[in-house]
Amino acid sequence: MQQGLTSEAGSVAGLNNFEATIGENLIDDAKISVRHADVFYGEKQAIFDTSLDIGRNQVIALIGPSGCGKSTFLRTLNRMNDTIADCRVSGSLTLDGEDIYDKKMDPVLLRARVGMVFQKPNPFPKSIYDNVAYGPRIHGLARSNAELDEIVITSLEKAGLFEEVKDRLTAPGTSLSGGQQQRLCIARTIAVSPEVILMDEPASALDPIATAIIEELIDELRENFTIAIVTHSMQQAARVSQRTAYFHLGHLVEVGETSRIFTNPRHQMTENYITGKFG
Amino acid sequence: MNNTEIVKQGLKKRYAREKRFQLYGKLAVLSGFVFLVILLFDITSKAWxxxxxxxxxxxxxxxxxxxxxxxxxxxxxxxxxxxxxxxxxxxxxxxxxxxxxxxxxxxxxxxxxxxxxxxxxxxxxxxxxxxxxxxxxxxxxxxxxxxxxxxxxxxxxxxxxxxxxxxxxxxxxxxxxxxxxxIDFFTTSDSREPEQAGIRGALVGSFWTLLVTLLVSLPVGIAAAIYLEEFAPQNKITDFVEININNLAAVPSIVFGLLGLAVFISFFGLPRSAPLVGGLVLSLMTLPTIIISSRAAIKSVPPSLKEAALGLGASHMQTVFHHVLPQAMPGVLTGAIIGMAQALGETAPLLMIGMVAFIVDVPGGIFDSATVLPVQIFLWSDSPERAFTALTAATILVLLAFLTLMNALAIFLRNYFEKKR
Structure with missing residues (x-):
């Protein structure tokens, strides 16, 4: 709360003032709460003292110039950074009050609860059906083949892909177009019924039409899931998210309602970024 | 003189250089091909x-x-x-x-x-x-x-x-x-009389030896490659192991023969001249090849695939066995078959463990005394009778045929698995 209060004092803070985050970074009844997180790659610090809450059934957009640490931040939320040997995370990160980095927290279970969609569509080199069925299979979510069929179909439906692929579920997932592949990856993620979905620039490799479909989908998914999305497109952030967080050089500069950030940014750097002066 | 003219002047020289380089390349390929043809012609005419x-x-x-x-x-x-x-x-x-x-x-x-x-x-x-x-x-x-x-x-x-x-x-x-x-050339075994000598014994001996090599080196090699590439902690011990595996690939094969003699025969008391010992020695020799090529294949699997599996909550082991290994399989198999082909043509280490004996019987298993094709070639090439010259060349042809077959299999498998992706 401390940071939130102090930042209220000056409505527009000076450039390169990384003292504190401006805006409403903390909220009530958060799904994921991050307090004073620092992330290091070896000696190099990638995230500095970041505190942020991610609200339930909300879309939060993480924006900022390249290399600002937004992807790194996203990956700390489901411990995908564990695979990087010299990555270190400190601070408190909780999912529904449970410590994500606690020894008792199993990363496999965590990732079943916090799913992830990546920048480049990465379907498995298997059939469309097997792509979606893989998660439920390894977690033993379906008790019978009929149940598995149902999970696959509803997931594909939720991802808005079922109508396009219902006649060729046995075709390889890689035979789909880029946009379809990305929706397949989303279907694959929601087949495990996670609570949170992290999206790392999910539409950056897609054409505008496919992007529009994905954005629409994200808006629908909000009903059932909590979503954090990293994006380079300010328009996309404005269209799909309820809250926006602006990162710069590993610092969380400003957080707020998306409409407020884009109409009335308080930090000079946020303003510069969204008006296209750098980034 | 403006820039266009300067570039124009140099252009001729640049193209000439490229043409010259291409000519050298063609000459190199041609000379290699000529030598191959001469070799094959020589062997075939002698073997006829x-x-x-x-x-x-x-x-x-x-x-x-x-x-x-x-x-x-x-x-x-x-x-x-x-x-x-x-x-x-x-x-x-x-x-x-x-x-x-x-x-x-x-x-x-x-x-x-x-x-x-x-x-x-x-x-x-x-x-x-x-x-x-x-x-x-x-x-x-x-x-x-x-x-x-x-x-x-x-x-x-x-x-x-x-x-x-x-x-x-x-x-x-x-x-x-x-x-x-x-027909006796394919149905009988070694003999002092060239007209009665055949390669069946050596063929069967090669089969048993390679079977042992395959059964030992493939699982051990792939397991080692997976562990080193995916699970081993990055520390000095791992580095040390890695360097040693790379060095082992360059060790002269006869040294493995001496090792096999000392360890398998003298220490463990396994039978001399047996395909079992031959296969174990050849496994030691092919292991580095298989490990290195398998690691390269595993490393080349795109990380995005691993991330996708991990992101869904697959465990590290599931990620490796469900996604990484199937993708790496063409490379792993190619390496394994090339290692096997190497083992098939290997002579020196087998001389050390007594597979060079004169054996008339067809080996019935991995414990019987046996010899292998390349050793049979070595034995016959040393015989004074003129007729053995032809037998030697004919055996070389058979060995070359098998090597070609194995390499063709490697290519076929690679294409097959790549298509399956």
Whole structure:
């Protein structure tokens, strides 16, 4: 709360003032709460003292110039950074009050609860059906083949892909177009019924039409899931998210309602970024 | 002078350089191809005689008197083995050449046929006892290797005496000499007599040895590669292991033979000359190849695939076995087959563990004494008889055929798995 209060004092803070985050970074009844997180790659610090809450059934957009640490931040939320040997995370990160980095927290279970969609569509080199069925299979979510069929179909439906692929579920997932592949990856993620979905620039490799479909989908998914999305497109952030967080050089500069950030940014750097002066 | 002109001036030189380089490349490829053709032509032309064999038609007397059997009793096993088959063959030859009476000449006459002829007759009689007491049986028996070489290549050597040449002319005139396909080359094992020697023993020996090599080196190699690439902590011990594996790939193969002799035979007391020990030694030799190529294949699997699986909550092990390994399989198998091909052609380490022995029996398993194709080539290339030259070349051809087959299999598997992706 401390940071939130102090930042209220000056409505527009000076450039390169990384003292504190401006805006409403903390909220009530958060799904994921991050307090004073620092992330290091070896000696190099990638995230500095970041505190942020991610609200339930909300879309939060993480924006900022390249290399600002937004992807790194996203990956700390489901411990995908564990695979990087010299990555270190400190601070408190909780999912529904449970410590994500606690020894008792199993990363496999965590990732079943916090799913992830990546920048480049990465379907498995298997059939469309097997792509979606893989998660439920390894977690033993379906008790019978009929149940598995149902999970696959509803997931594909939720991802808005079922109508396009219902006649060729046995075709390889890689035979789909880029946009379809990305929706397949989303279907694959929601087949495990996670609570949170992290999206790392999910539409950056897609054409505008496919992007529009994905954005629409994200808006629908909000009903059932909590979503954090990293994006380079300010328009996309404005269209799909309820809250926006602006990162710069590993610092969380400003957080707020998306409409407020884009109409009335308080930090000079946020303003510069969204008006296209750098980034 | 403006920039365009400067660039134009240099352009000619640049293109000339590129053309020159392409020419060098073509020359290199061409010279390699020429050498290959020469090699294959040389081997094939030398090997050609080995695939045919000279035979002489003899009428073997099978009446009771010649066989030394009594007419009253049925011939039993003992009586059959008591027959002087060598005598029968000699008698049949004398019947063809009734004019030859001098002892010295007779000796030369007997040397026309292979010493294996009596065993052929023995086998024939054992299988057809009802022949006994009938008319003389016409049989094509193998000629001696010197006669064989002389007849097939039509070159006079000091090994064939002038009188023997006359004998052969007479046989030719009577239509009693012919060449036919040398099926024994594929169905018999090593022999002191070239006309009776074959590669079956060496082929089967190679099969058992490679089987052991495959069963040991493939699982161990892949497991080591997976562990080192995916699970091993990044520390000095891992680095040390890695460096040593890379070094092992460069160790001369004979050193592995010495190691096998010391460890498997002297220390563990495994049988000498056995495919088991040969296979273990060759496994040691091929392991680095398999590990290095498998690691490269595993490393080349795109990280996005691993992330996708991990992101869904697959465990590290599930990620590796469900996604990484199937993707890496073409590379892993290619490495394994190339390692196997290397093992198939390896001679030196097997000499150390006694697989160089003269073995007449076809090995029945991994504990029997055996030899392998390349060692058989080594053994025959050392033999003084002229006919062995052809056998050596023919065996080289067979070995090359198998190597080509294995490499073709590697390419086929790679394409197959790549298509399946």
């Amino acid at each position: 005689p080995a695939f045919s064999v000279t035979e002489i038609l003899l009428e073997i007397p099978v009446d009771h008197e010649s066989l030394g059997l009594s007419k009253d009793s049925e011939p039993n096993e003992e009586a059959l083995s008591g027959i002087n088959y060598a005598g029968l063959v000699k008698q049949a030859i004398r019947n063809v050449f009734p004019e030859v009476t001098k002892r010295q000449q007779k000796k030369l006459l007997y040397r026309l046929v292979s010493s294996g002829a009596e065993f052929e007759i023995k086998q024939m009689m054992g299988e057809n006892t009802d022949l006994i007491g009938g008319e003389p049986v016409s049989v094509w028996v193998k000629a001696d290797d010197d006669i064989d070489t002389y007849y097939k290549l039509e070159t006079v050597t000091s090994r064939v005496k002038g009188e023997q040449v006359r004998f052969i002319e007479k046989l030719k005139a009577e239509g009693r000499i012919q060449t036919s396909f040398n």
